[in-house]
Amino acid sequence: MTEQARKLFKEGVAAFEQSRWAEARAAFLAALALNGHYTIRGNLAAAELKLGRYRDATEHLARCVREMAEDATSTAEERARGEAAYAEARAKVGTLVVRTKVDGARVFVDGTLRGLTPLADPLFVEPGAHTISVEHEDYETKKMTVQLVAGGQIENGVELRQRSAGAPPPKRLDTTMAPLARGAEEHARDPRTALLIGGAATAGAAVVAGVVFTVLANANASDAEEQRSLLHQEGGLDACKAPGAPPRCTELKDAVAARYDFSNAAFWSFVGAGTVGVGTLVYGLISRSPVNERRVHVAPLVGSNGLGIGVRGGF
Template sequence: MIAAPDIAAAQPAAPREASASADAATRADAFFRRGLRLYSDGKYVEAESELQSAWELSPTFDVAYNLGNTKYQLKKHREAAQYLSHALRHWPLMKAAAKLKPTAEKRLAESRAQVGALVVTAGVAGAEVMVDGKAVGKAPLEGEVFVEPGEHRVEVRLEGYGPASKTVKVAKGGTAVAALALPPLQSEGQEAAPGARAAEGGSAPGAAAGAPVAEMPPAVPAYPGPEPQKRSWVPVIALGAASAVGLGVGIGTTVASNAASDDAREQSAAIIQGRGQCVRPESAWVGPCEQVRNDASRADTLGNVARVAFIASGAFAIAAATYVLWPKPKRSESAVALPVVHSDGAGIAVMGAW
């Protein structure tokens, strides 16, 4: 027989137990070898009987694999799926067995497609699981329980608990889940819980006899409130940079405006010294008078630009200071401070929701 390598050494057995175990292993090996010969000869019915006997004495993966193959040849797909799935769950890491694994997986898939599968949970370890009145193992089950398509009655039982059952329907090739909960039994003399005594007509401590007992609602933890958001310095940096740019533009345009104004004054003085005038200038003074008007207009325009730049610079500086000094908003609050600039001045607009 092909056997999986030992993982841990077993404790020494008593002489009688060791003798019985060795005898069972010898008999199982004999059944197994006869089953393999019969299988090779195509005598699947006889091979099934021999391998079944080997399984009852030694439920190892190699017996499960060959018994599953035999069931597969006999078109007993439900049993084939059960034994082949067991073999694959316990497949050893052996080179000699590796080449057989694809066959097991292929035949399991083919058998699995012809039957249904049940996934049974009992909630309590050790509970006996029964399908259609037949015991299939103890919870938690090692794998799926393969059944014929249709309705099936699933039951779980365990001493100290009430039984639980459920009828499930499974389709061909499908899987159904039967999740069962075992209710614990109350032993005699065990004091019932306060809620149970009240339900049975008793009174809770502190309540008048016969008075209804109100069920206290579960305590709700106090809501600590939204956490304050962390202050971001990106807006401060951006607003400070914008204020500096506005200040620079204001200074630059002020200097340019003053230069243009000086040019206009000098040109006007030269016209006056030459006994000219620009109200109705003579042809000799038309060009100089036009230059005076252009310089004056340029000085006025640059002066307006400088004023707007200074206002914007101040507005950005105020916005940065407001952002820094404004109380940190909660997560449920959202506030935005924006500078408002116009020709007459500037300010801050605060928009948000509280």
């Protein structure tokens, strides 16, 4: 996994240097899934800044700077560069610092779970109004609305009051899926509608996975073509058949194999997206009886021995 992460990281760096920001981000995301080193996280944030994904970039840089400060092997130059990028990103978003004396409380921003107290880093949001909720089974829920501007920061010390004996605990929010758009809440109460929404979300996630794998396949194809061209300049591909073949032959073989693996993963991701999408459409047209609500999760999987998409849940 470490070796595969290193290859993906190099592909991300190469794409970044050629101003292919989306491809660089895709490669860095895949590398980060295999290795959580702050160097990968920092480069991912750099690509996200170029793409205007300021909240994502700020979250990655916050953790990058924190982990870099804890690492005795990081250099002063690295830390200064990370701090500068972090400051640039924070100027584009709103910063919310939530503190409470109660550990293990769930902090929600606009209905999405963002962490448990104590939070290691601040919360970053797009400029505008946001609803904050802090919940714990043993305490009364605390809710507030804040207005944040780009570069602004609000610090909230939240005091949670002990829940009275016999009072029902707060209803747990479903954090496995993004919040429904306004106006869809009533329809979501129907299990059939929930299943249709889950199917559509699954198909969409599979399409995203296919796009990521296609980008990585194209990057490896470009690398393979470059290695092949250099080998021709150095004497041709016949050198790879002789004993003691140059290292470039191994690099060419690895690039071709990676391109093949990523292409297969992209193909099956799109096949899965089409299958789920058609199945959801057919179900929506012919189904009449109620079904139990299901939650389905799809995510791209990248490993040293194979590629694909992971699906968890059921229909």
